[in-house]
Amino acid sequence: MLTVSIGLVFFAASLLFVEFLKLQWKRRQLPPGPTPYPLFGNLLQMKFRIHHDILKKSSCNMSKLHGNIFTLWLANTPVVVLQGYQAVKEGMTAHAEEVAGRPQNLVNIFSKFYETLLFGFCVMFSNGHLWKQQRRFGLVTMRRMGVGKKDQDCQIQEEACRLVEYLRETNGKPLDPTMPIVHAVSNVICALILGHRFSIEDKNFRRLIEAFAEYHISKISLSQVHDQIPWFADRFLTPCKKTFSSVNFMRTLLAEEIENADATYDKENLIQAIFDLFLAGTETTATTLRWALLYMVVYPDVQEKVQKELDAVLGRSNLACYTDRKRLPYTNAVIHEIQRYSNIILIALPRQTVKDTELLGYPIPKNTIVLVNIDSVLSDPEKWETPDQFNPGHFLDKDGNFVHREAFLPFSIGSRVCMGELLARLELFIVFSTLLRAFRFTLPDGVKEVNTKFVFGSTMKPPPYQLCAIPR
């Protein structure tokens, strides 16, 4: 009996050893990185989590050890990580088309669950012709609907003014600004792509927003259960059922909207394009605006300076337009610093090489996953004077003029750069300026300290907080 056990242990150890050698052979041409082990790759070193703290610490250490491009193994899948401005810029632009894919087999990095939810052709995760078609369609739709034109300013101004009205009704009492901000941002997208806004009381609108929130909080653990036993999850797991029912509701509502608009486009394609813009465009912008208000209560001197500049340049009555940013260098710098410092997307959506290519001198085979560490760019010590401090001075010269910084890449870079960058910039500028002209934001009485440590998720959100909007 003992001999059989020893034999089995020896056999298993030999298998593991062969696997170990195979792994070392496979990694010989890839960028360097920590030694991967059979079955787990580097997951043991990463404590089985792609968590920010771990990634920040380990990627800093790894870039010190291995340079600004290194390979991590998630089980037996190699993932090449680009770290810091120089590596990200070069890696994403030198052969932009060759790193423009998304991992086809999302099971490896996300899950079958998400693939099912996204119906396989969401612009964010599609590839090749389908991606090009969806991306072009989305961009043309946004342009046709006026993004970047004067009309778009008016739509955003209208939402900003309604947000002001809503906050005014609170009479300076403490409130969590999350829902009013989400309503405002969602209505900008509705007005843009559906041609009308919704009243906050509208049942469908409320359900639509809840459905998107439901979608965003669907957990990785949930997806893993769904992947293993889909029939069970679909029938008996309430969060799973809720997520799918939310997605179905969203798509049905969008289908009805298109029906009413008598559209002549390919219906499925159009639903997906609208869905994408909603999915990618609401949470990101709303989360940034929530950080913006939080930083204003944490840094009241910055808030006061913005308000002084807004009063001096725009007076008390004019509405803020996007072109005004040129006359408002301090306000513009503060908005940029809010985006840099809040850094809501630590790592861009995963990329995949679509053919054999080269990244920073290393040959990278087709179908290799590439991660762009945006966090490491927005806090690159070689590019920012005080990377770990909230400092609007990062975007100002010594005379107080606004300066563009090449390492400001919150929307990523390359062929798959954020499609909604312009819309997001418009929204952030107009909503932020309108709110700061109307209110002084303060902490509720008795609250002396605020937690600014982000909550890890699909975007890095501020922890729930309350503030008072005191009319100016």
Ligand code: HEM
């Ligand atoms: C503050 C707000 C926003 C931030 C920080 C942000 C950031 C990003 C980032 C980092 C990516 C990944 C790019 C890559 O893979 O390299 C992305 C992709 C994308 N974003 Fe945004 N985004 C914002 C707002 C928006 C808005 C308002 C929209 C649309 C209305 C939008 C639509 C998209 C789409 C469709 C993609 C996928 C592009 C593709 O795969 O080709 N985003 N965004």
